Amino acid sequence: MKKRLFALLSCAALAAASITGCSSQKPAESAAASAEAESTTGAPSKEVGDYKIALITMDSIDQHWVTLNEGAQEAAKELGVTVSFMSPNTKDDAQQIECVNNAVAGGYQAIIVAANGPDAISSALKEAKDAGIKIVYVDSPANVEAEATFSTDNEAAGTTAGNEMLKALKDAGVTSGKIGIVNVNAATDSTVKREAGFRKAFEGTDFELMETQYGEGDAAKSQTIAENYITQGVVGIFGCNEGSTTGTGNAIKASGNTGIIGVGFDKSDAIMNLINDGYLLCTMAQNPDLMGRDGVEAAVRALQGETFGGLVTDTGVSVIKAGNTEDAAGTTDVTATKDWKIALITMDSIDQHWVTLNEGAQAEAKALGVTVSFMSPNTKDDAQQIECVNNAVAGGYEAIIVAANGPDAISSALKEAASTGVKIVYVDSPANVEAEATFSTDNEAAGKTAGDEMIKALEAAGITSGKIGIVNVNAATDSTVKREAGFRSAFEGKGYELMETQYGEGDAAKSQTIAENYITQGVVGIFGCNEGSTTGTGNAIKASGKTDIVGVGFDKSDAIMNLINDGYLLCTMAQNPDIMGKEGVKAAVRALEGEELGGAVSDTGVSVLKKN
Structure with a gap:
């Protein structure tokens, strides 16, 4: 559910574009395409009343939940509704159930919830639903049918975490050994799936995954668990949430054994510091602000009578390592010191997917004060796309954002472009040349x-x-x-x-x-x-x-x-092609301004759309 708030901006075109088959979208055509491409899961379309919505996360302390609330409050302000952050101070099922009951008693019309214990909270949520309250899940669902769910594909992200650890271990010449796992509990849907995905990555290897230990998401308890793993000679430890990851990094730091590979989940200042100081390899950074925004929009639309059919939306994840801890997914401020010339070359200029991607790019270009030219071929053709790349280089473009039609076919042209100092950023589909960053669906x-x-x-x-x-x-x-x-x-x-x-x-x-x-x-x-x-x-x-x-x-x-x-x-x-376009432009500008993005790959998410 991404709101289409993007204004359209006319982009400069090379004179040769029409000759070679590289097109440039005209403003009127873009506006028409924008109207056609409007998301069926976009912002509320009816007049919005001042609805009362309760936001109940697992706790109110972790930066993950604080950021989710910030996204929710931003959407609430835009829509003119009231969102009350009613979360417990600690991860406790009884306290979270009490928050749900308080929301019902307080006359709230919708509850946005991240379930700590799916089984534990389901009875309270069912009673709320029976009373006519709309339920929307963020991050972690319970077992009661909801209007919609906005969360990370946790199992896939867990597998990514496992693959990152495996690669680092193999690069260090370590092909066997014990691996520890610090989880929150055995019930929370999101972290259970992360662990399952992580374990899946190690299937068929010679590593021994030890019995999972639970720290309740508390950094101090998780550190004690991780320290115990270290005394048993582990070569790697996985933390399944913010507290688990912080505890894992602190344990490795205290041990002085930086040969242990620590991989985690979620993003906080403490985790970023542990990564930059070399005590953690990486973390899987979610997009809690998007969960919060989209959760509020869904709640409002449900209160207006719209139905989603239990729509589940993947809000994406990024792998954050040392060198890209400012998050190439664009959570930091970006400033352009000049009107950079950036070429956007997608597979074609016709499909709505590419039109929408261009709209996101043009909106960000306007916000940053840079020029983005949509120079894509009229049809999916390797030769035409290569010619577009060559035209961009000849035209003095300083960065190329590209969705590769044929990765092998286009790589030579992109390598030549990179050798002349042109910055390369991938959207949707990468080629085989190293780029500043990639923004795509998993x-x-x-x-x-x-x-x-x-x-x-x-x-x-x-x-x-x-x-x-x-x-x-x-x-x-x-x-x-x-x-x-x-x-x-x-x-x-x-x-x-x-x-x-x-x-x-x-x-x-x-x-x-x-x-x-x-x-x-x-x-x-x-x-x-x-x-x-x-x-x-x-x-x-x-x-x-x-x-x-x-x-x-x-x-x-x-x-x-x-x-x-x-x-x-x-x-x-x-x-979410608009997000790909927007983040692609941000990354290109950051690279042109001298930042090192480290080839970061960001998952921009996907939604399953069914009949309304």
């Missing part, structure tokens, strides 16, 4: 989510076997290749037959022909890996009249939303 995790959604729908219909078709763009584009890999992983061990992938070049008409061919072969489901593939898949199912075929896709457009609402597609994985 495509493999999102692809698996798409697969899980299809399996759930098929099993609900009593279908436990059958053929599944996959319509992809090509065999090279990094983002869509990873989506397919994630989708396929969801079906491992199932009774379905995943057919050979067919490629439609992201073109809706070509993709429809492919999907129609799959349908003649009796498929029970089809997955489209991008906007054009998804549109083509939905159109094929519509033309066949076989609405029992489960169509699942990727990206969002008016055409896709219409196909979902008309019952020809089950759902689509909606990215």
Whole structure:
């Protein structure tokens, strides 16, 4: 749920752009596209009353919850509603339940909650819901159906944490040894999933993951646990939340053994200091401010009568290491000392995904006082995209923000650009050249989510076997290749037959022909890996009249939303291209101003959009 508050800005274009196929969006065209691309999960559209909304997080102390509240209060101020931060002083189920009961007794109309103990709090939330109160989850859900949930994909982020530790250990020549895990408790949904993902990363390795110990999210208790692990000779320790991570870093610091790899979760000043001082390798930084903002917007819209169908939104995560602790995801202030010339080169200039990405970039360019030229080809073509890169270099552009159509194909041109001093930033899909930063969806995790959604729908219909078709763009584009890999992983061990992938070049008409061919072969489901593939898949199912075929896709457009609402597609994985564009410009400016971003990779999140 990202509010579309972006104003449009005309961008400069190279004279050669129209000759080479590199286009530049005109303001009127951008405005029209903006209207068409308006999010179905955007800001409230009706007149807003002064609703009373309670925000109840696990505690009121951790910086994570303080930042979440700041985002919530910002949205409340914009919308003219009241949000009361009613969280306990410590992580305690009984206190959190009392906060819920107080909200009900106080006449609050909605409760935004991060459940400490999902089982413990569910009874109180059910009573609140039965009384007509709208429930929205942030960070950690309970077991009662809610209007919507805004959280990190915690299992995927936990796996990322594990992979970071594994890489660091292997780089140090350590291929076996004991690993400690400091968690909050055995009940909190978010941290349990982080641990599960972390453990998954170590499957098939020679490392021994020790029994998890619980510190209740308290830094001092967690430090004692981590110190005990250290006496047992661990080579690495994972902290599952802010307090656990702080305690882990402090224990490593106290031991003087900086050879122990500490990896954590959440971001605070204490954690950043421990990373910069070398006592922690990295932390998985969430976006609690977005959770808070989006939670308030969802609560208000629900109070206005809108329904979300239990929508779950991934609010993204960034890996923060020494060198990028100012957070390449853009949480720090950015100042441009001159009107930098930045080229934005996406895969094409037509898909709504790229139009929306450009809108985010132009809004940020206007805010910073820099020039961003949208120089993308009219169609997905490697040769045209390479020519756009060469034109940007020849035109004196100082940075290039690029979504690589063919990572191998474009890398040589990008390497030449970088060698001349041009700063490279990736959005959506990276190439094979080192860049300042990357802003994209965790495509493999999102692809698996798409697969899980299809399996759930098929099993609900009593279908436990059958053929599944996959319509992809090509065999090279990094983002869509990873989506397919994630989708396929969801079906491992199932009774379905995943057919050979067919490629439609992201073109809706070509993709429809492919999907129609799959349908003649009796498929029970089809997955489209991008906007054009998804549109083509939905159109094929519509033309066949076989609405029992489960169509699942990727990206969002008016055409896709219409196909979902008309019952020809089950759902689509909606990215946040506006955020990619906005953060890409910020990163480019920071790099041009001399900052080192360390190649940071930021997950900009994804939402599962279904029929309203």
